[in-house]
Amino acid sequence: MAVPGLDAYDVRRPAHPGTDYDIAVVVDAARRRWVVRAPVHPAAGAALEAEVELLDGLGRASEDGALPFAVPRPVGFAHLPEGGRAAVHAEIPGTALDVAELAPGPGLCAAIGRAIASVHELPTSVVENAGLPVYDAEAYRVRRQAEVDEAARTGKVPPTLLRRWEERLEDVALWRFRPTVVHGDLTNERILVHDGDVSGILHWGDASVADPADDLSWLLVAATPDAADSIMEAYQLRRTELIDPHLTDRALLAGELALARWLLYGVRTGNADVVDDAVSMLEDLDEHTRTPVDAELPTAPVAIASSYA
Known part of the structure; x- marks a missing residue:
């Protein structure tokens, strides 16, 4: 037994x-x-x-x-x-978080922000002692660049989107951050809610010491702007680190790069349905982020796939 x-x-x-x-x-x-x-x-x-x-x-x-x-x-x-x-x-106890029901303010949104921040405040030794991956900021940027390069070799990522990603990955200032403990695959299904509060977080197999922005990307995409603001406000208040000026920028970029990893997952596993799904989402993202002059491109909300990294 x-x-x-x-x-x-x-x-x-x-x-x-x-x-x-x-x-x-x-x-x-x-x-x-x-x-x-x-x-x-x-x-x-x-x-x-x-x-x-x-x-x-x-x-x-x-x-x-x-x-x-x-x-x-x-x-x-x-x-x-x-x-x-x-x-x-x-x-x-609890049920999976329903992002659509998040209302801005000091209730569940604030609880989610505090919960994620508490993970990022943990000593990195908790991950190191478990033998899980530990990255410094530069190594993590290089890792993401390697994923983009691999996605580019599939020939299925729109060229303007690749250029957009490469510009952001080459912006050294964007990648000056202090690595923290991260969950690594945080989605609504991982967060349990009970009596209006966060009761538990599940599935820690992708945890590492890496970019805290990764744990926030799905919320910035899935929640309404007002709810996301409440989450981020509570998150920042719980963190003891000086404010990371590019945290939101990297979080939104992480949401986009999740589509590249979804594509790579489909290619590696030979799953044509996953590849088609990823290509469709990449084309939608490319359409939403283009400008007539292809200048500074704002990040548009897109669906985030699980990391599979």
């Missing part, structure tokens, strides 16, 4: 299963709910093992009040016949 003494009473599956993990909710005889995550391929298994190490440090930060929300705390493991192991943790 993964959890000694657990008397399973019922097993339930999520309505929208993911592609990396087989997830089930087990209800025991005392009506307690447990989440079982089993990796479905070796890469997911390796990510889960790294995440388990990280969650130990994050859990202590939550207990100490450094994080104002809960994180999954594995309490047991079950070895899988095909190799690897599944992790079991108590279910965190």
Whole structure:
């Protein structure tokens, strides 16, 4: 048994299963709910093992009040016949954040801003001790440049969009930032909300020490401008660092570059549907960011795909 003494009473599956993990909710005889995550391929298994190490440090930060929300705390493991192991943790109360319902002001928007800022305020050692990636600002810029170069080689990114990205990646001033702990794949599905507050953040397998802008990009795209302003105000108030003047610029750029990574994911996996979807979104972005003189190009909202980086 993964959890000694657990008397399973019922097993339930999520309505929208993911592609990396087989997830089930087990209800025991005392009506307690447990989440079982089993990796479905070796890469997911390796990510889960790294995440388990990280969650130990994050859990202590939550207990100490450094994080104002809960994180999954594995309490047991079950070895899988095909190799690897599944992790079991108590279910965190809450439902996935509905960005469309975010209203500006001191309520949930502020709670989200504070929650993300608290992650970025953690000591980087919590990631380093788990053996997860650590980047300085220049190394991270070079990494993003390499992704753009690889996307360019597919021949599927509009030339004006490539030029736009290259100009921003070559702007050294834009990339002067202090790397922080980042979640790395933050979306509405990762954030749990309960009683009008952030109750938990899930799926930490892509965590690293990198650009804090990456954790904010999806919100700046998906939330209304007023809600995004409330989130950013609360975020900045929670941070102890001097204000990063280019944080929003990099966050919006990160949203665009997520489309390049979505394209690369489709190409690498041979998934024609993903490639077509990425190409369509890249063409839309190119159309929205063009000007007749192709001068300074404002960033336009686009859908953000998961990083797959």
